Amino acid sequence: MTQHSASNKEISDKFPSQARVVIIGGGIIGCSVAYHLTKAGWTDVVLLEQGSLSCGTTWHAAGLVGQLRSHANMTGLIRYSTQLYSELEAETGLATGWKKCGSLSVARTKDRMTVLQRTAASARAQGVNVEVISAREAGDLWPVMATDDLQGAVWLPDDGKANPSDLTQSLARGARMRGAKILERVQVTGITVKNGVACGVETERGNIAAEIVVNCAGQWARKVGQMCGVTVPLHSAEHMYIVTGKIEGVHPDLPVMRDPDGYIYFKEEVGGLVMGGFEPQAKPWGMKGIPNKFEFALLEDDWDQFEPLMENALLRVPQLANAEVKKFYNGPESFTPDNNFILGEAPELKNFFVGAGFNSMGIASAGGAGRALAEWIINGAPTMDLWPVDIRRFAGFNNNQRWLHDRVKETLGLHYAMPWPNRELDTARPFRRSPLYHLLQAKGACFGSKMGWERANWFADKGQQPATVYSFGRQNCHDNVGREMQAVRERVALFDQSSFAKLLVQGRDACHVLNYLCVANIDVPVGTSVYTGMLNERGGYETDLTVLRLAAEKFLIITGSAQAIHDADWINRHIKSDDHAIVTDVSSAYAVLALMGPKSRDVLQKLSDTDFTNKAFPFGHVQEIALGYATAYANRMTYVGELGWELIVPVEFAVGVYEALHQAGQEFGLSDAGYYALEALRLEKGYRAWSRELTPDINPYEAGLGFTVAMDKSGGFIGRDALAKFKAENNIKRRIVQLTLEDGDAVLWGGELILRNGVPVGEIRSAAHGHTLGCAVVLGQVSDASGIDKDWMEQGNFEVDAAGTLYQARLHLRSPYDPKSERIKI
Numbered sequence: 001m002t003q004h005s006a007s008n009k010e011i012s013d014k015f016p017s018q019a020r021v022v023i024i025g026g027g028i029i030g031c032s033v034a035y036h037l038t039k040a041g042w043t044d045v046v047l048l049e050q051g052s053l054s055c056g057t058t059w060h061a062a063g064l065v066g067q068l069r070s071h072a073n074m075t076g077l078i079r080y081s082t083q084l085y086s087e088l089e090a091e092t093g094l095a096t097g098w099k100k101c102g103s104l105s106v107a108r109t110k111d112r113m114t115v116l117q118r119t120a121a122s123a124r125a126q127g128v129n130v131e132v133i134s135a136r137e138a139g140d141l142w143p144v145m146a147t148d149d150l151q152g153a154v155w156l157p158d159d160g161k162a163n164p165s166d167l168t169q170s171l172a173r174g175a176r177m178r179g180a181k182i183l184e185r186v187q188v189t190g191i192t193v194k195n196g197v198a199c200g201v202e203t204e205r206g207n208i209a210a211e212i213v214v215n216c217a218g219q220w221a222r223k224v225g226q227m228c229g230v231t232v233p234l235h236s237a238e239h240m241y242i243v244t245g246k247i248e249g250v251h252p253d254l255p256v257m258r259d260p261d262g263y264i265y266f267k268e269e270v271g272g273l274v275m276g277g278f279e280p281q282a283k284p285w286g287m288k289g290i291p292n293k294f295e296f297a298l299l300e301d302d303w304d305q306f307e308p309l310m311e312n313a314l315l316r317v318p319q320l321a322n323a324e325v326k327k328f329y330n331g332p333e334s335f336t337p338d339n340n341f342i343l344g345e346a347p348e349l350k351n352f353f354v355g356a357g358f359n360s361m362g363i364a365s366a367g368g369a370g371r372a373l374a375e376w377i378i379n380g381a382p383t384m385d386l387w388p389v390d391i392r393r394f395a396g397f398n399n400n401q402r403w404l405h406d407r408v409k410e411t412l413g414l415h416y417a418m419p420w421p422n423r424e425l426d427t428a429r430p431f432r433r434s435p436l437y438h439l440l441q442a443k444g445a446c447f448g449s450k451m452g453w454e455r456a457n458w459f460a461d462k463g464q465q466p467a468t469v470y471s472f473g474r475q476n477c478h479d480n481v482g483r484e485m486q487a488v489r490e491r492v493a494l495f496d497q498s499s500f501a502k503l504l505v506q507g508r509d510a511c512h513v514l515n516y517l518c519v520a521n522i523d524v525p526v527g528t529s530v531y532t533g534m535l536n537e538r539g540g541y542e543t544d545l546t547v548l549r550l551a552a553e554k555f556l557i558i559t560g561s562a563q564a565i566h567d568a569d570w571i572n573r574h575i576k577s578d579d580h581a582i583v584t585d586v587s588s589a590y591a592v593l594a595l596m597g598p599k600s601r602d603v604l605q606k607l608s609d610t611d612f613t614n615k616a617f618p619f620g621h622v623q624e625i626a627l628g629y630a631t632a633y634a635n636r637m638t639y640v641g642e643l644g645w646e647l648i649v650p651v652e653f654a655v656g657v658y659e660a661l662h663q664a665g666q667e668f669g670l671s672d673a674g675y676y677a678l679e680a681l682r683l684e685k686g687y688r689a690w691s692r693e694l695t696p697d698i699n700p701y702e703a704g705l706g707f708t709v710a711m712d713k714s715g716g717f718i719g720r721d722a723l724a725k726f727k728a729e730n731n732i733k734r735r736i737v738q739l740t741l742e743d744g745d746a747v748l749w750g751g752e753l754i755l756r757n758g759v760p761v762g763e764i765r766s767a768a769h770g771h772t773l774g775c776a777v778v779l780g781q782v783s784d785a786s787g788i789d790k791d792w793m794e795q796g797n798f799e800v801d802a803a804g805t806l807y808q809a810r811l812h813l814r815s816p817y818d819p820k821s822e823r824i825k826i
Contacts, residue, residue, distance in 0.1 A: 015182060018209040020044035021377065022201050023216055024188050024224055026051075028168045028362055029355045030216035032370025033377075034175035034182070040378055043179030046208060047172075048201070051295035054168040056218045058362065059296055060331035061164040062241060062276055064256050064267060065364040066103055066154065068123050068130075070419075070751060071388045072763070073697075074340075075126045077368025084367040085162050090287040092111040092177065094170040097163025101255050101268075101677055104138055106145075106153040106316075108261035113151040113473045115419060117803040119696050120154050121753035124801075127765035142257050144249040144273075144317055161256055161267050164363050167273055171370075187292060188217075191228035191352070193246045198352035200229065212377055212535065214353045219290050220335040221342075221356030222399070230346040231396050234357040235404040236286040236332040238299055240306050241276025243269060245324030247317075250777045260416035262312030272326070273317070277309040278360070282412035299330040299341075306554040335359050337398055337407045343373055344382070344391040347569035353377055354391050381536060385695040392566035397452065403428045418607045420470035421749035422448075422457070430454045434498035435591055435654040440705065443672055446477065450561045453499035456674040461686045472803070473747055474769070477676060482771035488640055492597035492665055493673040495586065497646070498654070500592045501564035503557040505571065507581035510553050517574055519700060519712040521710040522547055522555070529622045529635050532708060534570060535719030539699040539726060542626035543567050544690045548635055548648075549621045556633070558592070558646070560690055574718070591654035595661065596644030599668040604634070604645065606664040612645075628660035629653075640678065641685035641817060680768035683777045692766045693736045693779050699726060703736045734783035736765070739798060740816055741776045742808040746800075748776045753801035754809070756782070764800065772817055 021037060023030045026049025034047045049055070065082060069075045085098040107113040116132065123130035131154065138153035139145055172182055191213060192200035200209040215232065217224045225232035239300045254268040264277035283305050303310075305330075314320050335356040336342060346352045355373045358365055387393065398404075410427040410467035417423075430437070434451040446468055457479040469476040487493040495745035505514060515522045520532035526549050533544040543566065554817075559567050568583050575581050595603060601612045610625040611617060622635040630653035635646040649657050662670060688703055690693050700709050700723070709723065741748070748767035752762055762782035764784035770777035778800070784792065790813070798809040 015183075015205050016046050016208055017206065019046040019181075020210065020211040021046070021212040021214060022208050023047040023214040024201065025056075025216035025218055025221070026053040026172070026182065026184065027056050027216065027218050028054065028164060028171065028366040029218070029358065029370060029633050031168050031171040031175060033214055033216060033355060033373050034180045035171040036374035037377065038175045038178035038180050040374060042378065045180040045183045047175070047180060048203065049182070049184045050187045050292060052184050053172055053182070054165045056220070057331060057333045058218070059165045060170055060298065060329050061333075061360070061363050062274055063097070063162045063164050064265065065160045065162060065550050066256070067159055068126070070122070072126050073385050074388055077127060077372060078364050079128070079368075080371060081364060081367030082158065082160060085167065086171045088167070092170045092173040093659040094166065094173050095163070095782070096167045096170050096339045098160060098167075099162070100158060100160040101253055102157040103159035103256040103258065104142055104153050104155055105258045105260065106138055107151040108259070109416060110147055110151060111248065111472065112261050114803045116152065116154045118751065121801040121803070122751050122763065123156070124760050125753045129156065129158050136269045141255055142483045144247060144319055145257065146316055146318055154632060162363060165799065167363065167366070175288045188224065191224070193228050193301065193349065197350045197710055203408050212351050212353065214355065214373070214377070215490045216355045218331060218356060219286065220292075221334070223289065225346070227355065228349055228352060230348050230352055230354070231394055231399045232342060232354055232356055233398040233404055234334040234336050234342070235284055235396050235401070235408040236290060236334050237282040237284050238302065238305065238330055239276070239333045239360055239407050239412070240272055240302065240309070240328070242325050243274050243327040243329070244272040245326050246271035247273060247319050249319075254764040258416070259316050262309075262316060262599070263413070264309050264312050264674070266317065269370040269763045273320070275309070275313050275320070277312075278412055278415035279305065279308055280413040280417065282335075282409050284408050285769070287401070287405060292324065294772055295559050299332060301328045301330055329491045334358050335408045335411050337394070337404065337411060339411045340389050341365060341369065342391050342394075343369060343374060343386060347392050347565050359411070374697070375468060382696065385540070385697045387691050387695065390566065392569055393562060395451070395565050403431070421472065422468055422475065423470060424468070424607040425447045434496055435651050436498065436658050439655065439658060440496060440672065445672070445674065447477055448675065450499060453561055453563070453614065455499050455561075456496060456672070458674040458676045459672050472749070478769065481676045481680060481769075484671060484673035485681055487669065487671040488597045488642055488677065488681055489600070489669070491676075492595065492603055493671045494658070494661055494665070495594040495596065495673050495678060496591070496596050498591040499561040500587070501559045501561060501567065501585070502587045502590055502648070503559065503564070503568055503571070504584045504586045505557060505581060506584070507553055507579075509579040510555055510581045512715070513571070513575055513581045514547060514555055515713065516715055517571060518547065519709050519717055519719070521713045522549070524549055526551055526623055527616065527623060529620050529637060531637070533694065533700060533705070535537065535699070535717070536696055537719060537722060538591065538696070539719040539722030540696040541572050541690060541694040541698060541703070542696060544688070545770065546635070546692050547639060548633070550622070550633070556648070558635075558648070563690065572585060591649045591651050593647040593649060593654070593657060593661065594639070594644060595647060596638060596640050596642050598643055600644045602668055603661060603670060607660055610634070612768045627657055632657065632659050639679035639687060641687070641815070654800060676768070678712040679766070680770055680777070683766055683768050683779060684772055684815070686779065686815045688736060688779065688811070689766065693781070698736065698781070699723060701726060702732060702734050731787045732789070733785060733787055734781060735788050737780055737793065738780055738812045738815065739778050739780060739800065739809040740770070740773060740812065741800065743812065744775045746802060746807045748778055748800065748802055750778075754780050754782055755799045755801065755806070770817070777816070
């Protein structure tokens with residue numbers, strides 16, 4: 001060896017002291033992030049693995065790659081994964097085991113067949129190849145399967161499978177080829193933090209300074225997050241499968257097969273079968289922490305836990321009874337509270353990113369998720385709507401280990417649980433409760449949960465059980481919801497909306513900061529409330545909310561229940577170091593009681609000396625008022641299309657105000673109402689909701705909310721340039737539209753396919769039965785590459801595919817519920 005080459009080797013072997021990006025974790029996710037960063041030109045990347053690449057949970061993954069998800073962008077990530085995996089071997093020279101063998105999902109029951117038919121319609125809406133087939137046709141594709149008890153199946157020909165360890169090595173080589181350093185046997189012991197910014201990692205071999213730190217530590221990701229105060233709510237659970245010897249009729253091209261009614265899946269491996277599943281009640285693991293040296297390791301066999309899966313597998317594949325079981329795998333994997341993975345920059349710590357908690361879907365998601373996280377790192381923001389997996393959907397309280405332990409028992413089973421409309425999780429509840437919880441419970445409230453809050457979905461009649469009986473048809477609360485809606489439309493009703501997130505923004509520059517963030521003008525007189533959106537640089541919605549100007553330098557933001565962390569993070573990221581503005585989450589300090597309906601003014605007038613007439617208290621205004629013995633803010637605003645006020649009440653007064661409102665409202669027929677009624681009422685009026693119709697990919701003009709945009713306000717706003725360009729091009733190619741069905745008996749739940757003149761053009765984002773209108777009413781997103789104008793909407797013949805049945809639909813350019821009295825303006 002020459003002196004020159006020896007010198008180069010010495011430099012390459014030297015432990016680095018700095019890097020632009022340090023990635024913690026050498027599983028498939030960490031290697032995918034490194035691959036995509038280097039592919040984008042960020043070559044100064046160091047990846048640290050405490051053991052060997054793929055040694056944690058990646059190596060024992062089943063390697064199934066199913067494309068379809070309920071959210072179009074999540075499907076898009078996996079479709080990208082399939083493309084990447086098919087091309088990676090040619091690029092790196094390392095095999096990935098990728099095989100496009102297709103996949104089958106079979107149905108034992110009529111309800112499951114409805115799910116599969118809905119799946120097929122959703123697939124067509126998202127551009128995924130799919131075919132609904134008979135049980136006999138499914139048997140032809142999968143000849144070792146018993147089909148006599150099946151209702152049918154769906155066939156997705158572009159799904160496939162891969163070898164997880166080989167994929168990881170191939171991604172790692174691709175990253176190395178572009179300059180990344182991948183170091184094994186390096187234990188991370190801490191994260192270096194200065195002034196709220198992650199700026200390096202600490203290891204047993206020395207410290208590495210870095211501009212960006214990425215936590216892809218798999219089931220250790222929660223522990224890594226705790227090193228620097230970042231919430232990564234996941235918990236490990238045992239996941240089991242068997243590998244058999246050769247079985248007659250099993251061939252290399254056999255599709256992946258899922259039998260969700262039996263909680264099981266199958267794939268071919270060396271002439272035999274891999275059979276595993278997701279039992280309804282999982283077995284959590286690692287309550288005392290995950291050992292650092294848990295490398296290429298498995299847990300003890302547990303045939304008792306596996307027995308329900310095995311029994312179902314024997315029914316589906318009778319030949320298993322005589323097959324050799326070559327190996328029993330019991331490998332822990334990490335699961336999150338909602339069964340979606342975790343991606344993005346931590347709200348607690350700048351420049352600290354997370355990619356973890358893949359819920360046994362890491363192989364399918366890794367390619368797309370790695371690219372999405374790399375783009376987030378490079379661009380400083382997501383390049384698409386990633387809200388279903390955004391780390392900011394969780395709060396610190398979601399990291400409670402006992403709560404995670406109990407919740408994960410259920411979420412693992414969600415993979416194959418029946419995805420009923422309105423389905424609520426049952427474990428680790430009740431969690432967060434408003435001060436009115438017990439009063440509503442005594443009145444027969446059936447509770448759901450959002451961001452941990454217990455929220456009244458509907459109210460049972462006397463003698464009726466306050467529990468939703470799930471169905472794809474009309475559920476048992478249908479008439480209850482109708483009566484609650486009628487009370488709002490004709491009399492007055494009271495909603496407990498205490499789960500609303502509330503952010504107080506104060507300081508000399510509070511108005512300047514908010515005006516730059518909001519699309520509407522926020523520099524309004526004190527006592528004014530403004531509905532507005534906050535946009536990203538692409539012009540898409542980061543959130544929509546109401547801003548109440550309580551004083552010259554004091555603003556109260558009312559936003560969605562799930563958005564407290566996200567919205568506070570978005571605002572804080574845009575407060576400059578020399579701005580005098582501070583954001584405080586006061587969600588737990590105030591209850592919100594929404595009093596809605598034509599008699600709402602009469603109820604309030606009995607409890608307060610405030611003048612509630614339209615002249616004295618117009619729409620879009622807020623006042624501090626006396627309300628019985630309490631003092632509260634009253635905001636003239638509506639989400640249901642009726643006269644009403646949102647009452648923002650300090651929690652210690654909430655019970656008293658609630659009781660006083662009911663006493664005063666008795667003569668006006670005041671009723672309690674829940675969130676199912678609220679949803680249907682807002683859909684009748686066509687009001688948009690964030691994360692449903694309003695997303696980071698949709699701008700105000702596409703959403704039909706152009707009237708909220710103050711294009712010419714002083715100082716501009718984030719996203720203004722993108723909107724200006726969009727307006728100049730004058731070619732809207734996608735829109736949010738409102739539809740009603742001609743058939744009053746049809747039931748829609750969201751996710752259904754929208755067709756125009758027989759051609760798929762979009763999907764339904766939100767749906768409910770509009771009792772006022774007497775039919776299903778929906779908001780959906782439609783698109784057409786040639787442009788969507790008034791003629792396109794008025795002249796098309798629209799239909800909705802609900803589980804294979806086509807229903808005639810009418811598109812509305814104005815809300816179908818728009819009474820001449822215009823009650824919200826009285």
